[in-house]
Amino acid sequence: PRLHNGLNNFGRHLDPWARAHFLGDDGKALPVGTILKNPEQAALFSAIAAKGPDAYYTGAVAQKIVAAVNGAAQNPSKMTLADLASYRAKERAPICGTYRVYKVCGMGPPSAGGIAVLMILKQLERFDMAALGKNNPVAWHLFAESERLAYADRDLYLGDPDYVRVPVKGLLDPGYIAARSALISPERSMASVAPGTPPGAPPRTPAPNADIPGTSDLVAVDRRGNVAEVTTTIESYFGSGLSVGGVMLNNELTDFDFVPAKDGYLVANRVEGGKRPRSSMSPTIVYGPDGKVRIAIGAAGGSTIIAQVAKALVAVLDWKMSAQDAIGLGLLYAPKLDAVAEKGTQLDAMVPALQALGEHVQIAPLGLKANAIERVNGQWVGAADPRSEGVAVREDGQTTQIVRAGAAPRPPE
Structure with missing residues (x-):
């Protein structure tokens, strides 16, 4: 379909x-x-x-x-x-940080995903998200506020580090994160949102940019415990519309900012020859206190990817939900002051309470799709988004088990 x-x-x-x-x-x-x-x-x-x-x-x-x-x-x-x-796929160092007792590792620039997901989580760390719970509008309000701050910094500072200075350490600096988190109030939504000035920040000015969903995500683990989390995209639906050898060619140029300068400053994500565009791809692997992988997760859906992954991690790590239920949980998407509550989810009933907190929120469908593998009681369990036809496939010896989205897996035979 x-x-x-x-x-x-x-x-x-x-x-x-x-x-x-x-x-x-x-x-x-x-x-x-x-x-x-x-x-x-x-x-x-x-x-x-x-x-x-x-x-x-x-x-x-x-x-x-x-x-x-x-x-x-x-x-x-x-x-x-x-x-x-002359093109070469380039290996980038992962972006790693902590969230409570967990180590969180994601994709580094030119993807904005690893940094932005960590910023959302770290800005929420001072709040007791576990005590608030998934059914509390205040928890979702706090999540939306943290999104806004992270997306504002993403839009301003993230680009190809081979061409622009990306203040990775500054954006994740504990003092900077604390200052940004201090802008979040449980009682009221912020009146305006703007990027901050992290340590080592170069002078830059944001410009309009739109992520177009044409993305896929998958995660796999082998019997030795090696985990691979992959997010791949051809940008818009069917990419450029051109094909060669049965493969659709991408139109990744649209991931650049089309406006190269604003207010006298060059935009970090402007088009340049040989440069790689910024993306929202957020393949993420989380390690528990024992150093073993707790969950690996990624998503598709343009700029919503960052929020999808961060939401699911809060749900798994704070609200103790299964990865399957965390992925299926509705999303409050707030990259700017205006927010969208995913239609047909638990958020529908919370909209009046969110509006009372000052949230400018409307109910609308969101094109979301996430996948995950988590380790539960020493066993790997797959999770596929109930919004799509995705599945989790598990192999036990000679048995191959297909777990439909939303369905609970059987125990190993």
Whole structure:
């Protein structure tokens, strides 16, 4: 259903191959339940598995990519074969900090996720979120206030550290976090929100930027206890709409700020040659006091990703909810003064109380999707978002168990 609806809403941007693959003769999305086969993609993946990244970034595939983007009907690119051949995936140091007795590690810049999730949590640390509980409007008000502060700093300071100075240590400095947290009151919402000035902050000014949801997330653990949390995106639905080798090409350029300067200052996330754009991707691994992984979690949904992950971690670590129930919990999304309470969730009934606290909040649906694996009583338990068709798959010896979203897993056989 998600793919079917996405095609109906965004399919007009697809190139001829994608239209022939995903749409019927009438130009409409193929019916729900249609089995699609993609031999071109299978062949490409097989080539990458056998030959490594060069199978994609050089040779025939690279030539097809350059031809496709150079010859695009809309916004043709000047990409060259040298651009692709010189690209390297770059390993970044993780961003780690603590929340209560837990160690929280996330993705570093140019992703804003690791820093922003930690800031939300650390700004809440002085409040007794456990005592307030998930059904208390004050708890959600505090969460919204912490979101606003973190998102304001994210918009101002986060970008590619190869091109701009990102004050990572300053943003997570205990004194700075305490000063930002002091702006949060349990009694009343703040009248305005602005970025702070962390230690080591360069002069910067924010500019408009919009994250467009076209993201996937997965998490896996093997029998040795190795955990991988992956968030990947092609930016908007179906990316650029262009395809090569059965794969949709991204339009990641839209993750940059389109306005390069404001008030005489260059924007940190402005477009520059070779630069990588900021994102909201927030793959996160949390370790317990024993040093073992407690939960690994990530999400899809544009700029809501940061709030989704932070919300689920508060629910698991403070409210002692299962990862499955924490993911399914409704979200109060507040990147600015105005907030959105996810429609059809426990937040619907809290809106009057939130408004009494000064929250400018409306009820609306949110396109959310998170996944997690947590360790409970020495066993790994998967969690999939009940909002989507995602599943958790568990293997016990020769038995493969598929746990549908919202369903409790059976004990090992």
